[in-house]
Amino acid sequence: MQEGRSIQTKMAQLKKLPPGFGADPEGAWEQLEHRLAGRKKVYTGWWRWAAVLLTVAALGAWFFSVKDDAPVVENKPLPRPAEFVNGEKALVIKTNTIAQPSRAVQATTARAVLPQRTDSMIVVVESSPDTTIIIEPVVTIPALPTVTTPKKLKVVHLNELYDFQQEKRESFGNAGVPSTALETPGKNNVFPYFGNRKNKQPNNN
Amino acid sequence: MELPQLLKACAKHQLMAQKQLFDLYARQMYILCRRYMRSNETAEEAMMNGFYKFFTSLHKFTYASEAATTAWIKKMMVNECLALLRKKEHLMMVSEVEAEEIADHPxxxxxxxxxxxxxxxxxxxxxxxxxxxxxxxxxxxxxxxxxxxxxxxxxxxxxxxxxxxxxxxxxxxxxxxxxxxx
Known part of the structure; x- marks a missing residue:
């Protein structure tokens, strides 16, 4: 190792290169500087990632809002249940929606839920041919021409319906019967028009 | 600027500090690289790679002394030279059997x-x-x-x-x- 130490010392002392071994430190630095400047450390803090994600989300939202090629579907008016009967706005209620157990309730509910009910509004009850007429007095009009099956439509003024129910209730002497009983179908139901189906007469119209 | 401060500045990717450190060691490192490499160009390339790795891995380095810093840079340069030799000169050694023992004349x-x-x-x-x-x-x-x-x-x-x-x-x-x- 004597030789090694000797050569090491000599090499460490070597400050001048032999001819032909010249370097170009400036040129080397320029290249190195280019590399260093081109690949500077990118700080990857969580907030940077969050910012990137937010940017991507915003761009995505913008892109899909602007570049949506799907055809614009116009809001077509839904087929309204309301019809015009004799020039008056009406509501068509099928008899099976006025369910057997609680016709009275449905009838009053139908009245209640009419959002734009006016005093002149007409409720149209659509009944099948074998269904008993359950609301009287009614005006019978022919079935709509577009309906293939012949149907009879019963029309009654809503306010009249309500009054009619009240009138019938009084005439059948249900005073003292709890109001809930009126809404409950069965043998205790004393309101024949909206109660037990067995009491109904077949519709011969 | 003292060497520890210079190294800290280099670790923060300050180009001026990096240039200063490069100037400080470039000559010495080029002499080292040229001992390993066949041409001036490859020696310069090895030196640049070495400095680049040194600057980019400086955050892992803890300053102890000037000698330790120099030794670390030298080690990086030697590694770069060996890597470049493997790549460019297809560095291969003669096997043990083929080589014969020769008496030393140091x-x-x-x-x-x-x-x-x-x-x-x-x-x-x-x-x-x-x-x-x-x-x-x-x-x-x-x-x-x-x-x-x-x-x-x-x-x-x-x-x-x-x-x-x-x-x-x-x-x-x-x-x-x-x-x-x-």
Whole structure:
């Protein structure tokens, strides 16, 4: 190792290169500087990632809002249940929606839920041919021409319906019967028009 | 700027500090790289790669002393030289069996000047030169050289012996030429 130490010392002392071994430190630095400047450390803090994600989300939202090629579907008016009967706005209620157990309730509910009910509004009850007429007095009009099956439509003024129910209730002497009983179908139901189906007469119209 | 401050500034990727550190070590490192590499261009490339790795991995380095810093930079340069040799010169060592043991004549080199030794070393074939550089100049042991070059210790020893024999032969020829000239 004597030789090694000797050569090491000599090499460490070597400050001048032999001819032909010249370097170009400036040129080397320029290249190195280019590399260093081109690949500077990118700080990857969580907030940077969050910012990137937010940017991507915003761009995505913008892109899909602007570049949506799907055809614009116009809001077509839904087929309204309301019809015009004799020039008056009406509501068509099928008899099976006025369910057997609680016709009275449905009838009053139908009245209640009419959002734009006016005093002149007409409720149209659509009944099948074998269904008993359950609301009287009614005006019978022919079935709509577009309906293939012949149907009879019963029309009654809503306010009249309500009054009619009240009138019938009084005439059948249900005073003292709890109001809930009126809404409950069965043998205790004393309101024949909206109660037990067995009491109904077949519709011969 | 003192070296510790300079290193801190370099770790913060301050280009001016990096330039200052480069100027401080460039010459010394180029001399080192040129000992390993065949041409000025490849030596410069190895030096640049070494500095680039040094600057980009500076955050892992803890300053202890100037000597330790220099040793670290040197180590990086040597590694870069070896990597470049493997890539460009297809560095391969003669196997242990082929290489023959040659008696050492270490005294011969002691009479030479630093520049003369440098010139001779750069004329050595790549395999001999690499082992000679690592052993005689960097001061690594055969075991370390074997690990570094992925060879056996025996191959490292025989390569070193052959390098010495080659050097002695070259020196003797030079001496003969000198005497003949007189």
């Amino acid at each position: 005294v011969v080199l002691d009479d030479l000047q630093a520049e003369e030794i440098y010139l001779l070393v750069t004329r050595l074939p790549i395999g001999y030169r690499t082992v000679f550089n690592l052993y005689a100049i960097e001061g690594l042991g055969h075991k370390e050289i074997a690990t570094l070059l992925n060879i056996t210790e025996g191959t490292s020893k025989s390569q070193l012996s052959k390098a010495r024999q080659w050097l002695q032969k070259m020196i003797l020829e030079q001496n003969k030429e000198t005497h003949a000239g007189r």
